[in-house]
Amino acid sequence: MKILMKFRKLFIGIFTIIMCAFTLLLMSDVGKGYPVNEVAEYYLANAQAETTASNVVTAIYLNYRVFDTMFEALLLLIAVTAILFIYPIKKKGDLPNGSK
Amino acid sequence: MEVNKKLEPLNDLLIFLIPFIMIFGICLIVNGDKSPGGGFQGGAIFTGIFIAIYLVDESKKVDLGVFKLVEKFAFISLTVIILGFLFFTFSDLPHWIKKVYLLTTNTLIGAKVCAGLSLVFYRFSRIEREEE
Numbered sequence: 183m184k185i186l187m188k189f190r191k192l193f194i195g196i197f198t199i200i201m202c203a204f205t206l207l208l209m210s211d212v213g214k215g216y217p218v219n220e221v222a223e224y225y226l227a228n229a230q231a232e233t234t235a236s237n238v239v240t241a242i243y244l245n246y247r248v249f250d251t252m253f254e255a256l257l258l259l260i261a262v263t264a265i266l267f268i269y270p271i272k273k274k275g276d277l278p279n280g281s282k
Numbered sequence: 283m284e285v286n287k288k289l290e291p292l293n294d295l296l297i298f299l300i301p302f303i304m305i306f307g308i309c310l311i312v313n314g315d316k317s318p319g320g321g322f323q324g325g326a327i328f329t330g331i332f333i334a335i336y337l338v339d340e341s342k343k344v345d346l347g348v349f350k351l352v353e354k355f356a357f358i359s360l361t362v363i364i365l366g367f368l369f370f371t372f373s374d375l376p377h378w379i380k381k382v383y384l385l386t387t388n389t390l391i392g393a394k395v396c397a398g399l400s401l402v403f404y405r406f407s408r409i410e411r412e413e414e
Contacts, residue, residue: 231373232372232373233372233373233380233384234315234377234380234381234384235315235316235380235384236315236316236317237314237315237316237317237318237319237320239318239320240314240315240320240384240388241315243320244315244383244384244387244388245372248364248387249364251364251387251391252360252361252364255356255357255360255391255394256357258394258395258398259353259354259357259394259398261398261402262353262398262401262402265401265402265405265406266350266401266405269405269406269409
């Protein structure tokens, strides 16, 4: 563990380089005429006619993938609830451990 | 506070900026179906208003209960609207209903994101103040 702490920056640097290389590797296929997912083609062709939204991103997140949006909203609600739960407002007379 | 005194000229400017932030946020939410933007982005920009209000006047009392209420109400209405549309085939509906649906859901998402992020911001700022 001490060695790890000693060369911490070196490890972080190597890890960053590996992750960058991995990302570049993934990105190298983009735009090379790689066969596009047929769902993506369907969205681009039919989004405006089916949903009246000229912005295809909106058409996807409010129509085709609306449940993802719903659960994303739920995720934010849960995150905010957790923050409010972990850090309650201290009032006068509260015990130090947060209970009343 | 010391920090606030350093920021005083900036704070005066912020008061003038608030309406512009508001217009920008509304513009993003309303035009969410035509141009890049939408509920999430507009809501995050609306949070900027509350952050600016906090920076302008730190002692201003903000009722966090309203934010909580807005967030819960927006989430429940969003769920009800989305589940309600499950009963219809969306592409067969008339044109104007689709437009209203897009605008309503975008606005609700915007309200929800704005309330949630403002709650997080105010809660953390209050913790900072308590620890000083």
